[in-house]
Amino acid sequence: MKAFIIDRYGKKVALRATEMPEPELGKDDVLVQIHAAGVNPLDLKIRDGEFKMILPYRMPLILGNDLAGVVVRVGSRVQQFKPGDEVYARPDDDRIGAFAEFIAIKQGSLAIKPKGLTMEQAASIPLVGLTAWQALVEKADLKKGQKVLIHAGSGGVGTLAIQLAKHLGAIVATTTSTANVEWVKGLGADVVIDYRKDDFEKVLHDYDVVLNSLGTETLEKSLRVLKPGGKLISISGPPDADFAKSAGLSGFLKLVMRLLSYGIRKKAKRRGVSYSFLYMKASGEQLREITALIDSEVIHPVVDRIFPFESTPDALAYVETGRAKGKVIVKVK
Template identity: 65%
Template sequence: MRAFTVERYGDKAGVRAGEVPDPEVGAADVLVRIQAASINPLDRMIRAGEMKTILPYKVPFVLGNDLAGIVVEVGAAVTRFAVGDEVFARPDKDRIGTFAELIAVHQDDVALKPTTLTMEEAASLPLVALTSWQVLVERAHIQPGQKVLVHAGSGGLGTIAIQLAKQLGAHVATTTSTANVDLVKRLGADAVVDYKKQAFETVLHDYDVVLDSLGGETLLKSLDVLKPGGQVISVAGPPDAAFARELGANPVIRLAMSALSFRIRRAARRRGVTYSFLFMKASGDQLRELTPLIEAGRIRSVVDTVFPFESTREALEYAEAGRARAGKVVVRMR
């Protein structure tokens, strides 16, 4: 099958198009003919080798973390799906590879595609929708009336997190550029900070939760907008010991991750708030929870640009250069 593989860690030149063997289909797997896949910041981080401690993929490997497609084969133990089903998924972290014609995915990580979406729209959702759910529902337990700050509201994650937080009954603030103020308001943001004109930490106060996708100084400043007992949950900050335990990492790795997050955890403690790191997990069940909201139009996908499969490298470069105006960059397979 045709695929885009990482031949060596490093810059974009390490990604090549070529032929690779068709995937093997396990007893609990579905084989999906991919119709569309989307680009995530995680793809760049994996390719660059920034995630090797967490995700030690052996080169060469197929890149890509989101898909929508059609089931063409099912394993002997599969009960949820049949050949011909239209599905979407974020494969498990140990089984990535959506920039390809085919992928085998465990049935537990797959869900039927929302009927109201095109393949391209559906492919834009799994990773960011699952991340939003796991931050806002599983980790933060958002309740109606709570105040949530979503950074980078016009990005792939931000556009979905704003909408989910509103469905949970939260008051939602977000940060964005001047060009996207109207977009994030249409998505449901109650308060919008144009980061080109204002410093968010000077105008937002007493928030219950911050969803951080930027890290660095933005993460540190986010502590100042929380009320006592509030929490910042980051997908871009330093990993912590709790995440290392989730991974089943050895004591050395646990210690290293604890050290990496020491500064931000100490700063959070001094302010009476908490910091945690989240790396999202694949879940077909959670995609099924989200599907009624998607089909009802309460959560809608935001797609910036669609590239043909042959231009996957260009799509990766486009996204990495920050050229997307809003939402996700998608690759169409056929």
């Protein structure tokens, strides 16, 4: 099958088209012919080697963490899916490879694709949808009337998180640049801070939750908009010991992560708020909850650009500019 791979880690390493063997199917696996793949900053971080300590991939590695497609074959223990089903998924993080014609996915990580979406729209949902769900529903336990700040509202995660937070009944603030202010209001944001003109820390007070996807400066400032008891959840680091534990990492890595997050945890404690890191997980079950919200038109996909399969490296380069409005998709079939 055709696939886009890297041969080694590195910032300048180019994604390369090649022929790869079709994936082998385990008893609990579903073989999916990929029609569309979503591109994520995570693909870049994996290419750069940022995850090599916690996710030791074997080379050559097919990149790609989001997909929609059609079931071709199922393993002997699979009961939920059959050939011909239209499905979508974020594959498990040790079994990525969506920039390819086929992928084998654990049945527990897969869900039937929302009926009203094209393959390209469906491929835009899993990773960012699950991230928003796991941050706002699982970790934050966001309730009606609570105030949440979602950074980078025009990005892949931001566009989904704003819609989910509004559905949960929260008052939503977000940060974006001048050109996107009206656009993120259209997604449902109640308060929009133009980060080129205003400092969010001076405008927002007494927030219950902040979802951070930006750098250290934003992370630290975010502490100051929370009220006592508030929750700072970061998906862009630093990782903490709880994450190391849930990921089953070694005692040494647990210690490393405790040290990496020591500063922000200490500052959070001083202000009477909590800090936690989230690394999203594949989940067919949660994807089905998201499907229901899409089917009832509570959540809409936000696709910025669709690239042809042969232009996958260009799609990755576009995501690397950091300016995407919503999701970037590769049309595989």
